[in-house]
Amino acid sequence: MCYIEAKLLESGEKILLDELIGKLSAMDKNHGNGALSIFVGLVKGELNEARVHELEYTAISEVAAKRLEEIARDICTKYSLSAVVIYHRLGRLKPGETTIYIVTMGTSRKNTNPAMIEALERVKKEVPVFKLEKRSDGEYWVIGDGVRYRRTLTPSPS
């Protein structure tokens, strides 16, 4: 039995890690789990010698939410875990704010650590989320894992 929770969060939505850990731990009635790995992504305040003022995340929301859940389910099965939680924020985020949470729970860190890393890499590649960096030297669309296109156009009206 694998507990899955995967969703997109609004920029101001609070996540209380202690509560989440308590909830997951309470599901483990026989105390068979020995490890819980957590990755939390943060907005960096400096990049390529420029100050980052803000990141703006957008998504194809209906597809992204489904993909997050599929990834969580795959990872849970592949690593024989008892729980996988993935939250990804959207909207405008300032340096120091959290962007993504990945939590994996299982019998050993030998399962939970690689599972957490693989889940993160899959989210980056497979979930339709997009990032705009607003920096002291201009605005940049981040494409894929690190290629940047300077924004030169005013957005078209919808």
Add this chain to the structure above:
Amino acid sequence: MRITIRSYSIFSDFLGNEVRIELDESITVGELLDYLKNTYSLPSKPEPIVLINGEIASLDQQLRDGDTVYIAPPFSGG
């Protein structure tokens, strides 16, 4: 036939968030991209990923009346 196009990231600067077009005849995804390049100056790079009704589509996939087409660059979450 009517197609709704939703664009994301760098492509939304050229297309806006949503465009609706009417066509006299069915076209492929590749033909739609050519049309958008000619009409809206959609750039060739980065190479767009196209999803139709939520699933990744190939360039030769035929569009159907009522389709919603998502046009996006490679994803950059995390």
